[in-house]
Amino acid sequence: MAINLHIPARDAIFPVAGIRIGTAEAGIRKAGRRDLTVLLLDADTSVAGVFTRNRFRAAPVQVCEAHLAGGQNIRALVINTGNANAGTGASGLQASHDTCQALADALQLQPQQILPFSTGVILEPLPVDRLIAALPAALADVQPDHWFEAAHSIMTTDTQPKIHSQQLDLGGTTVTITGISKGAGMIRPNMATMLGYLATDAGLAPALLQALTRQIADQSFNRITVDGDTSTNDSFIIMATGASGVRIESAQDPRYAPLAQALTDAARDLAQKIVRDAEGATKFMTIQVEQATNTQEALKIAYAIAHSPLVKTAFYASDPNLGRILAAIGYAGVDDLDVSRLTLWLGDVQVATQGGRDPNYREEDGQRIMAQPEILVRVALGRGDVTDTVYTCDFSHDYVSINADYRS
């Protein structure tokens, strides 16, 4: 039951000139579903990525980082679901290299021009033979308009595909931005998300794109959390083909700012879609912390609220048991926090003033807000002028069911 998750119709998704996509059934974990995706990029596409900070970085993440650092022109991405190829040691690394080699051979490229991605169960060997055997079928399937199929093919416990597509005018040229993402649990991205791919037919100089990708991640995928579990496989990639004829070499180009803003909006939409389809979620919550001294303390408090099982279950129950939010703020780790300066709102309802229950707060007003599917929690700290925002969801019986049954 996704929360206000907009899925564009298949024919409302704009293909990105310079990119072709194919999917196939490799039988990685389950038979009879498309679980293998390849993206082929025209020559001279700029590609940048950010990856999980988890110390157990999955084998494909390690290979991606090496290939991006190698500086060769990236020409293809290969993505499997059903197995994360994480916690798999040297043989897992070999499996990722073998995958790249097989796809490179088929495309007459170098393996360093391929980026591999895996998502699914951790600590189990990747059935790389089945993956490689299905590559020809995926390549035979490539078309520019297969974004919809790719969004489905990369899903794991997702109930809905996540797709963003838009066009904008840049100095008289129409430029397309289309992206997909997946992820529903083990979501507290640290530098990226489970998997997110964003593409544009605008061109961007590689160094510019790399810096922009990190900035965008920090305003989108790095501001969502479902369960606080940072995955071993988080990867976020932006591809800029340049096929529209627009090529931006520097941040001073007047077309850079509107493009960067549109890419940021697209990434934030894809990130929020992960929360809207989070495992078992029934509520979408925006946690906005204001009047902080710096970003770090704003985020400490926002994440303490967003991760508290007691806060999350109260939202699930639509119960304005809001003392739980105060408790989370209090243990967030801001050691010199003066709670007597704190104000808390739920939607437009002022709940706490000067650190205590607001004298005008009425339970029925809290109840009215809690019953809504999208809820804004605002905390003002009375310390400074920094605001930051985290997106999260509630914690339901279905989250437990899904994660108690995931492998069974």
Added chain:
Amino acid sequence: MAINLHIPARDAIFPVAGIRIGTAEAGIRKAGRRDLTVLLLDADTSVAGVFTRNRFRAAPVQVCEAHLAGGQNIRALVINTGNANAGTGASGLQASHDTCQALADALQLQPQQILPFSTGVILEPLPVDRLIAALPAALADVQPDHWFEAAHSIMTTDTQPKIHSQQLDLGGTTVTITGISKGAGMIRPNMATMLGYLATDAGLAPALLQALTRQIADQSFNRITVDGDTSTNDSFIIMATGASGVRIESAQDPRYAPLAQALTDAARDLAQKIVRDAEGATKFMTIQVEQATNTQEALKIAYAIAHSPLVKTAFYASDPNLGRILAAIGYAGVDDLDVSRLTLWLGDVQVATQGGRDPNYREEDGQRIMAQPEILVRVALGRGDVTDTVYTCDFSHDYVSINADYRS
């Protein structure tokens, strides 16, 4: 459904000479249940306490700290359930002071000789008039052998009372240690637990007792977690009446070490009992991190495992989905962790070696351990020689049910 939680029979609980206990029905939140407890201490009892580090310290916690710091001989404790008197601002503080004044008047003491405690819902006004009105009934009920009744009277969402009682010989004198605790959710104590009270008829010099109380908290209540939510009301108190005739003035006294060890064991038992009766828990897990460089990094990793909703739901399902443990270790925040030196055991089964799946690991061996109600998770980091241990539980449908229904 508590996990291997031993409740001593009523007549197996040793009273502590110098302490009398009474309970009454004050109707704080619900009618028809005992929710008010008083402990009366003989003169010259040493009392020490440690309290929550949550910045939203409840009003009674603030009053306790002030009264303990005031240096007057503490002569009584008063404990209510049903309302935490937290997030209640100046009027909440007044309610705690009024409670102390009323009990002091009845006992012909100064209010500074009273310690007040509250536990229950946060952000709601304490019905202090009902509390004070019930004090005479609680005082009329006082008896040395009412520990069993007190353990029941301080419960909130606990399903079982938590009691520890033992005797030991100290230099030819029999000394008693008896204690009670409560708590089942909002449990990740930071310097103490929801409520824990430990008493002995040995005497201990006040400064010695205060240092010992902090040491003991760090080895017991500060090593448990249910949901990572540090409460606003955590309080852990040790009372040493001296009524046995044993009086210890310094840590060099040969009787100090065995007494300190027995008190530590008692506190650890009371702390573990909170986990055994945690909201919805079906499994008791001991997370032991070995070969760490220091305590801080051992605890970072132990708590990351213990708080991961994905790890906790896998244990609930008895599913050896152990990659989730590796992922939690990886995001625990030990930035220079070399995962290739890491070993993971589940009970006696070696699961991961050199950071990857152990070649001899078989799923059915993991399954056998996961099916047990008490499970040891051991992680060796290959970095140093420090070991530390955290106790926790799984995450079930019932945790969600209990916390989605708590106030309703």
